[in-house]
Amino acid sequence: MNIAVRDLLDSDKRQRSSHPVMSRRTDRLSDEQLMTNLGGVEVEAALSELYDRYSRTIFGVGLNILGDRSLAEELVQEVYLKVWRSSHTFDRSRGSFSTWLYRVTRSVALDLYRKRAHRVRPVSDGDSHIAIIRDSSAEPQEVVDESWLSWRVSRALEMLDAPHREVIDLAYFGGLTQREISERTGVPLGTVKTRTASAYKRLRKELSVQDTSRAAIR
Amino acid sequence: MKCAEVYPNLSAFALGGLEPAETAEVRHHLASCSSCRKELRELEEVNHALEAAPSPSADPPVYLRDEILARVRAEQLSPSKKEESEESSSLEEHSRSSRTSRFNRFKGLRTILPSVAAAALVAIIALGVFFGFLREEAPVATIQLVPTPQEAGGLKGYWGVAEIRPQHSGNQQVELKLNNFEEPKPNSYYELWFVSGDRRISAGSFTSVGKGETRVLLNVPPEASNYHTLLITEKHIDKDPAASNEEVALEGEMP
Numbered sequence: 001m002n003i004a005v006r007d008l009l010d011s012d013k014r015q016r017s018s019h020p021v022m023s024r025r026t027d028r029l030s031d032e033q034l035m036t037n038l039g040g041v042e043v044e045a046a047l048s049e050l051y052d053r054y055s056r057t058i059f060g061v062g063l064n065i066l067g068d069r070s071l072a073e074e075l076v077q078e079v080y081l082k083v084w085r086s087s088h089t090f091d092r093s094r095g096s097f098s099t100w101l102y103r104v105t106r107s108v109a110l111d112l113y114r115k116r117a118h119r120v121r122p123v124s125d126g127d128s129h130i131a132i133i134r135d136s137s138a139e140p141q142e143v144v145d146e147s148w149l150s151w152r153v154s155r156a157l158e159m160l161d162a163p164h165r166e167v168i169d170l171a172y173f174g175g176l177t178q179r180e181i182s183e184r185t186g187v188p189l190g191t192v193k194t195r196t197a198s199a200y201k202r203l204r205k206e207l208s209v210q211d212t213s214r215a216a217i218r
Numbered sequence: 219m220k221c222a223e224v225y226p227n228l229s230a231f232a233l234g235g236l237e238p239a240e241t242a243e244v245r246h247h248l249a250s251c252s253s254c255r256k257e258l259r260e261l262e263e264v265n266h267a268l269e270a271a272p273s274p275s276a277d278p279p280v281y282l283r284d285e286i287l288a289r290v291r292a293e294q295l296s297p298s299k300k301e302e303s304e305e306s307s308s309l310e311e312h313s314r315s316s317r318t319s320r321f322n323r324f325k326g327l328r329t330i331l332p333s334v335a336a337a338a339l340v341a342i343i344a345l346g347v348f349f350g351f352l353r354e355e356a357p358v359a360t361i362q363l364v365p366t367p368q369e370a371g372g373l374k375g376y377w378g379v380a381e382i383r384p385q386h387s388g389n390q391q392v393e394l395k396l397n398n399f400e401e402p403k404p405n406s407y408y409e410l411w412f413v414s415g416d417r418r419i420s421a422g423s424f425t426s427v428g429k430g431e432t433r434v435l436l437n438v439p440p441e442a443s444n445y446h447t448l449l450i451t452e453k454h455i456d457k458d459p460a461a462s463n464e465e466v467a468l469e470g471e472m473p
Contacts, residue, residue, distance in 0.1 A: 043290065048283060051283050056278065058278075059276055060271075060272020060276045064270075072276075073435070077285060077435070081286065084290055146270075153267050153271040154271055173271075173274050177234075179237060193226050193230055196229045196230050197229045200229040200232070203264050204260060204261070207264065207267055
């Protein structure tokens, strides 16, 4: 995968930065508690925290589905507005917030996919690695359904802390060897190997824990 | 080599990230250890799953959060929008309701716009507060866009609105909502301009879906607040982007 290692490192820093609106208290609330807060006076803090937790996943999955940054941005906006407007329809007894949010995302993405222009838009060289041009013969529903795995993997990656996420980004997406990662980050080789093994173990666990049944997303 | 020595290297092996000598050692061990082979297969399943992962460098732009929060504030100031959405009992129903309510808004306009468009061909209705006052808080300016005289000759039944929202960055977000705005001609695209005399600022290019509603989000710098005319032009991608090579499809003006 042709991704600049510098971009990966920068991306990780961006990912870990949080918004000043977010309070420490909000940081500790569960997704479900934040959804409850969307109906109260702390709506902005709650929405901002949910943005921190899920916007990268929504944007990334949106790029995979729509192949267009501006549409993926529109997707993120519309999804969060819908989350706010429809927070009362979320029923935690019917599944996790993540699964519910995926359904919201899929619904909005499907609308945007159908509206998308048929022709392929030119993208700058810098964006070419993320502008995935979909086969125009694919049915919208089929394309969007493929995104469930993408969503689950993204969520699993988001569960990793920064050091473990870094080794996965550099090893898998950056294509660096363990020694190269050690040299680039200044982390001892043994630690890099331990983190890689630990990250894979965590990913395996997260991917198996998440509800993989298709019924969950219907 | 024992399993306990190989195990920490298996993930790196699955990733192809070991040095050649280490790789050979692991391979040698795997040839005679079914337990580690099973472990490796499971790790390779993680590799396979990672193929579906979004690009790690795909971050949403930093301004997006502020834009979302600004829209929430704006809707809180006009709660009817949220109330309309809350009438639906499910997510899918909500989605339909949202689209329907927007359509109804256009439908309401449809009753008054044709006569205005036919007579004057350019109708200007501005709601909310103009740019200069749109700094931090969220009054929204809405500019009606209607066909220009040459386009309205056939009265194609399309029009749009441009909603202006201030951003913390100082930029102005322009949300176009276009109704029945036909797709551009082959190899052509639309572009939104803020115009003042012979000067103009582009807010960006876009396309349209034709029948139904097309929504587009664009941005202009703060300087655009002094450009009071909005134009949507159509251009061919192979032609010089000069104004002489474009057709004006929709037009609107702020007071």
